[in-house]
Amino acid sequence: MPNSVYKKLELVGTSSASISEAINNAIGTASGEIENITWFEVAELRGHVDKGAVSEYQVVLKVGYRISE
Amino acid sequence: MPNSVYKKLELVGTSSASISEAINNAIGTASGEIENITWFEVAELRGHVDKGAVSEYQVVLKVGYRISE
Amino acid sequence: MPNSVYKKLELVGTSSASISEAINNAIGTASGEIENITWFEVAELRGHVDKGAVSEYQVVLKVGYRISE
Amino acid sequence: MPNSVYKKLELVGTSSASISEAINNAIGTASGEIENITWFEVAELRGHVDKGAVSEYQVVLKVGYRISE
Amino acid sequence: MPNSVYKKLELVGTSSASISEAINNAIGTASGEIENITWFEVAELRGHVDKGAVSEYQVVLKVGYRISE
Amino acid sequence: MPNSVYKKLELVGTSSASISEAINNAIGTASGEIENITWFEVAELRGHVDKGAVSEYQVVLKVGYRISE
Amino acid sequence: MPNSVYKKLELVGTSSASISEAINNAIGTASGEIENITWFEVAELRGHVDKGAVSEYQVVLKVGYRISE
Amino acid sequence: MPNSVYKKLELVGTSSASISEAINNAIGTASGEIENITWFEVAELRGHVDKGAVSEYQVVLKVGYRISE
Amino acid sequence: MPNSVYKKLELVGTSSASISEAINNAIGTASGEIENITWFEVAELRGHVDKGAVSEYQVVLKVGYRISE
Amino acid sequence: MPNSVYKKLELVGTSSASISEAINNAIGTASGEIENITWFEVAELRGHVDKGAVSEYQVVLKVGYRISE
Amino acid sequence: MPNSVYKKLELVGTSSASISEAINNAIGTASGEIENITWFEVAELRGHVDKGAVSEYQVVLKVGYRISE
Amino acid sequence: MPNSVYKKLELVGTSSASISEAINNAIGTASGEIENITWFEVAELRGHVDKGAVSEYQVVLKVGYRISE
Numbered sequence: 001m002p003n004s005v006y007k008k009l010e011l012v013g014t015s016s017a018s019i020s021e022a023i024n025n026a027i028g029t030a031s032g033e034i035e036n037i038t039w040f041e042v043a044e045l046r047g048h049v050d051k052g053a054v055s056e057y058q059v060v061l062k063v064g065y066r067i068s069e
Numbered sequence: 070m071p072n073s074v075y076k077k078l079e080l081v082g083t084s085s086a087s088i089s090e091a092i093n094n095a096i097g098t099a100s101g102e103i104e105n106i107t108w109f110e111v112a113e114l115r116g117h118v119d120k121g122a123v124s125e126y127q128v129v130l131k132v133g134y135r136i137s138e
Numbered sequence: 139m140p141n142s143v144y145k146k147l148e149l150v151g152t153s154s155a156s157i158s159e160a161i162n163n164a165i166g167t168a169s170g171e172i173e174n175i176t177w178f179e180v181a182e183l184r185g186h187v188d189k190g191a192v193s194e195y196q197v198v199l200k201v202g203y204r205i206s207e
Numbered sequence: 208m209p210n211s212v213y214k215k216l217e218l219v220g221t222s223s224a225s226i227s228e229a230i231n232n233a234i235g236t237a238s239g240e241i242e243n244i245t246w247f248e249v250a251e252l253r254g255h256v257d258k259g260a261v262s263e264y265q266v267v268l269k270v271g272y273r274i275s276e
Numbered sequence: 277m278p279n280s281v282y283k284k285l286e287l288v289g290t291s292s293a294s295i296s297e298a299i300n301n302a303i304g305t306a307s308g309e310i311e312n313i314t315w316f317e318v319a320e321l322r323g324h325v326d327k328g329a330v331s332e333y334q335v336v337l338k339v340g341y342r343i344s345e
Numbered sequence: 346m347p348n349s350v351y352k353k354l355e356l357v358g359t360s361s362a363s364i365s366e367a368i369n370n371a372i373g374t375a376s377g378e379i380e381n382i383t384w385f386e387v388a389e390l391r392g393h394v395d396k397g398a399v400s401e402y403q404v405v406l407k408v409g410y411r412i413s414e
Numbered sequence: 415m416p417n418s419v420y421k422k423l424e425l426v427g428t429s430s431a432s433i434s435e436a437i438n439n440a441i442g443t444a445s446g447e448i449e450n451i452t453w454f455e456v457a458e459l460r461g462h463v464d465k466g467a468v469s470e471y472q473v474v475l476k477v478g479y480r481i482s483e
Numbered sequence: 484m485p486n487s488v489y490k491k492l493e494l495v496g497t498s499s500a501s502i503s504e505a506i507n508n509a510i511g512t513a514s515g516e517i518e519n520i521t522w523f524e525v526a527e528l529r530g531h532v533d534k535g536a537v538s539e540y541q542v543v544l545k546v547g548y549r550i551s552e
Numbered sequence: 553m554p555n556s557v558y559k560k561l562e563l564v565g566t567s568s569a570s571i572s573e574a575i576n577n578a579i580g581t582a583s584g585e586i587e588n589i590t591w592f593e594v595a596e597l598r599g600h601v602d603k604g605a606v607s608e609y610q611v612v613l614k615v616g617y618r619i620s621e
Numbered sequence: 622m623p624n625s626v627y628k629k630l631e632l633v634g635t636s637s638a639s640i641s642e643a644i645n646n647a648i649g650t651a652s653g654e655i656e657n658i659t660w661f662e663v664a665e666l667r668g669h670v671d672k673g674a675v676s677e678y679q680v681v682l683k684v685g686y687r688i689s690e
Numbered sequence: 691m692p693n694s695v696y697k698k699l700e701l702v703g704t705s706s707a708s709i710s711e712a713i714n715n716a717i718g719t720a721s722g723e724i725e726n727i728t729w730f731e732v733a734e735l736r737g738h739v740d741k742g743a744v745s746e747y748q749v750v751l752k753v754g755y756r757i758s759e
Numbered sequence: 760m761p762n763s764v765y766k767k768l769e770l771v772g773t774s775s776a777s778i779s780e781a782i783n784n785a786i787g788t789a790s791g792e793i794e795n796i797t798w799f800e801v802a803e804l805r806g807h808v809d810k811g812a813v814s815e816y817q818v819v820l821k822v823g824y825r826i827s828e
Contacts, residue, residue, distance in 0.1 A: 002780070003786040003815075006771040012627035018089065020156065022624070023185075024192055029689040030628040031190030037150065042183040042193070042667065045111040049132065052100030054093055054109070056624070064771065067088075068788040072367070072401075074234040081213035081271065087158065091210070092380035097210075101376040107260040116161075116179040116203065121169030123162055123178070133357065138375040141505070141539070143512040144495040150754065151525040152698035160693070167695040173750040194693075202495065219351035219409065225296065227501065229348070230530075231537055231543065235414040236350040238535030247537070249528040251317040254299075256339065259307030261300055261316070263348075279436070281443040282426035285473075286614065288558035290461040294503065298555070305557040305620040323506075325546065326497040329512030330507055330523070332555070340426065363641065365432065368461075369468055374467030385468070387459040390663040392644075394684065397652030399645055399661070408463065417574070417608070419581040420564035426648030432681065434639065437668075438675055454675070456666040478564065482581040486712070486746075488719040489702035547702065551719040561694065570779060572708065573738075583742030592744070594735040597774075597801040601822065606783055606792030606799070617691055633765035633823065643762070649828040650764040677762075710777060721811030731782075732804040732814070733808055753808065 005068040009034075011045070013059050020046065022059040030063055037065045074137040077111070078103075083130050088114065091128040099132055121124045139148045143206040147172075148181070151197050157183065160197040168201055213276040216241075217250070220266050226252065231268040237270055244272045281344040285310075286319070289335050295321065298335040306339055313341045354379075355388070357380040360403050366388065366405040375408055382410045419482040423448075424457070427473050436473040444477055451479045453463065493526070496542050502528065504516040505542040511547055514541075520548045557620040561586075562595070564604040565611050571597065582615055589617045630655075631664070634680050643680040650654065651684055658686045661668040695758040699724075700733070703749050706729055709735065712749040734756045764827040768793075769802070772818050778804065781818040789822055796824045 013026025023040065029039055044060035082095025082129065100106055113129035148204065151164025169175055182198035220233025230247065238244055251267035289302025301315065307313055320336035358371025368385065378383055387407035425442025445451055458474035471477065496501065496509025514520055527543035565578025575592065583589055596612035634647025636642065652658055665681035703716025713730065721727055734750035772785025782799065790796055803819035 003773045003775065005773065005785050008648045008769040008819075010629040010683070010773065011094065011633075012629065012655075014626065016624065020192070020782075025624050025689075026626050027187055027192065028190050037187045037190065040185055040187055045114075045183075047109055049096055049106045050111055050817050052087070052097050054096065060629075062769070067770075069786075070383040072359045072361065072370050074271050074371050077405075078269050079215040079217075079355075080274075081215065083210045085210065095214065104216075114183075116178055116410065118165055118175045118178055121166050123158070123165065128272070129215075131355070133141065134353065136356075137370075139507050141497045141499065141511050143497065145513075146495065146543075148492040148493075148698040148700075148752070149757075150698065152693045152695065154693065163693050163758075164695050182715075200493070205494075206508075217355075217407070218412075219353065221348045221350065223348065228544055229535070231348050232348050232410040232413075234531075234537065235533055235535050244532045244535065247530055252321075254316055256303055256313045256316055259304050259313065260297070261303065267353075277427045279430065279439050280439050280472075281428065284424040284426065285615070286424075286560040286562075288560065290555045290557065292555065298563075299557050300618075302557050303531070321528075323523055325510055325520045325523055328520065330510065334539050338424070344423075344439075365468070370689065372463055372468065373466050375640075376463075382463045382466065385461055385463055390459075392661055394652075394658045394661055397649050398649065399641070411666055415579050417566045417568065419566065419578050421673075422562040422564065422612075424562075434675070439672055441675065442673050450674065451670045454668055454670055476562070481563075481578075486704045486706065486715050488704065488716050491700040491702065491750075492728075493700075517747075544702070572744070576750065579739055579744065580742050589739045592737055592739055597735075597804075599799055600788055601790075601796045601799055604787050604796070606779070606786065631767040631821070632826075634766065635762045635764065646762050646827075647764050651766075662786075680768065681767075710813070717808055718811050718815065727808045727811065730806055730808055735804075 004066050006034045006038075007064045007067045008063045008064045010060065010062050012029060013061065015057050016055060017057075019057050019059060021056045026059065027063060030059055034063075034065050037063045073086050073109075073135050075133045076136045077133045079129065080084045080131065081123050084126050085124060086126075088128060091126045092130060095128065095130055096132060103132075103134050107134045108133045140202050144202045145205045146174075146200045146202045148198065148200050151199065153195050154193060155195075156193050157197060161194045161199060163199060163206045164197065172201075172203050177202045196203055208214075211273050213271045214274045215269045215271045217267065217269050220268065221260060222264050224264075225266050225268060229264045230268060233266065233268055234270060241270075241272050244270045247273045279331050282314075283342045283343045284338045286336065286338050289337065292331060293333075295333050295335060296334040299337060302335065302337055303339060308312050310339075310341050313339045315340045335337045347407075350410050351383075352408045352412045353409045355405065355407050358406065360402050361400060362402075364402050364404060367402045368403045370407060371404065371406055372408060382408045396400050407414045418480050421481045422476045424474065424476050429469075429471050430469060433471050433473060436471045437461045437475060439447065440473065440475055441477060447478075448479050451477045453478045472481050487549050489547045491547045492552045493543065493545050496544065498537060498540050500540075502540050502542060505540040506544060509542065510546060511542055513547045517546075517548050520546045522547045553556065557563045559592075559618045559619045561614045562614050565588065566609060567609050569609075570612060571609050574609045575613060578611065578613055579615060587616075589615045590600050593618045601607050625687050627685045628683045628688045629683045631681065631683050634682065636678050638678075640678050640680060641656045642644060643678045647680065647682055648684060655684075655686050656666060658684045694756050696754045696756045698754045700750065702751050703751065705747050706745060707747075709747050709749060712747045713751060716749065717753060718753055719727045724753075724755050727753045729754045763825050765818050766826045767821045768824045769819065772820065774816050775814060775817075778816050778823060782820060783818045783820075785818065785820055786822060787823045793822075793824050796822045798823045
């Protein structure tokens, strides 16, 4: 069985600046423990509002990485 | 019953510049009538195309705010 | 029957820079063959990760254009 | 911010005659309060049955209208 | 326990004439065996095409009826 | 057109005690402004956790009421 | 073929008291005809409102039972 | 491999008169290029509103046709 | 009304050998009571695991058959 | 990057007594390993039936907790 | 813009033998016109039944291929 | 609280040979770390195509196992 197997984790990244930064924050934090994350999929996009403006973007995403060759 | 109750409205924000601005336009406009919007959830992301390029981002989103303490 | 009919195509745009550029790349490429694309709808947002950061945004989208007046 | 913002309402129109009339009843009633409804989207189609035949069509739909230029 | 219990059946009605007739055909046929059908919900709308025109509407619907007072 | 038209609102009820109380809190609060709510539909069930136990149930629900005879 | 086959039925249980009682009412009624129901799955949770409070919980559920060893 | 293969296209038909005509307009237009369309599936039902009444039905549908015996 | 009406049943087929056998087991068992099943649709694919390997495939499927010419 | 990142786990809690206890059992067990769970979302509600009554509630839920400040 | 753009087509493959052969039939047929198909996604799994057994597997799938470097 | 609690993981199994082998590869690999996996649910079925034929099946699945008696 030389076929790869992958695992997916569900994360929520946040950022006061942008959607992209929220995605990168989640991936960056998870990469502290998992070296080989190779893809992500956005599941939900939401956020916090303060005084009539977005104060925090919240991106629910899944990340995938190989756990077996 | 000291438990909060919230209401959600469905809006469509548009912007010729960016997805973020479309979200903020919707929230900014709704905040003219509703002071205490505290969160948003994106439901759909779409837009208008003109001459082979995006001319308008359209973001369908829900905003939530408290109507009772 | 003077009513318009439209066709929708499913595309995947990619960009190492941003979600918006990925959308515009898909629309720009499709516009080489189809002149009158008038709207798009994002179906999925995903991407490639390299060394703990997003290396490519991948946006699955549908574009629509008129095929009959 | 010259970009338009729209609001969407969820309605249920009914009619003993047809699906179309149920949609038009909902839109007609809502137009008594809101002048500028510009589109609708059907979410559910259901109805009441009496003595083995449809006695009422019930159409759950969303209507959209501009709330800001 | 004086609370009612209902059962739902999934049917496909067809008609060469109209969507409404397809719904009524399904309900009419099921009513031959079940007297007290009281509501329906449309799940899918599809059909057969012949020579560039709809030759049969097919409506997948659920019907509900009380099985206990 | 003697056919009724209904409107649906989306609410979030909360309760530290139970799911049912969260539903009733939302309906009770909305009934302060709208007299004739006649049905509800639960869309999401979630909540807050504190010290390893549910501290608040949050029920996202839609309520419907007639706006025209 | 010693593999089991199961059938699923869709029911709606109601109760003026609680969600749990609505589920049990549906299962109890169906068990009058079907002895070996072994599982259920909730599909929808909704209800009737009277004078600003829930007067009836309605739970749409599927029940499964073995029809072949 | 004597097994058939089919292709599906996504279209939007419009009509100021009825849902059925919108479906038939889409199929009729597509049949100008593709002779052997044999089925359709409705994906979305929406439309344009003008002065409190439906001015255009828009039906998003998929059509299928055989591309290989 | 010479238009056909169909009924759909939801079944779960199981097999220790393969997904196909699970589908055929469900259809074969149901055909003991219903002669004219003409199509099936897979709704869910799941199974039981024992000692690190699939011990039973479980396929949730719907089968359709004509109940009226 | 002072923005928080959260992780979500999928659990199934069970209880012979109630839906609430099934949710609390899942959260209580997970809290043995993870101190700072702050929210949950119910994904599925199902259960086991024995002798015509619910013998076990099974709640599929996701729990979220912060993994980075 | 050195970023790739991909197109997705929706196909239905059939086979009297197996699900895998149905997938391969669809891809094989489409590859007669499109050389560089690189992935597929199964959207629906269904089939035809004859005399109590599957007579044809029908797999609705999408295939993707690059249209721009 | 003698009620069991389960955890679900999301995996992607791959195989050049078959869908079943892809499922078993994912479960087999995960079983190296987790002894008591007892069920799986398929969420997505996709794959890689090379020279007009499937070169790799990719099955996204969830596996469940007990974490508490």
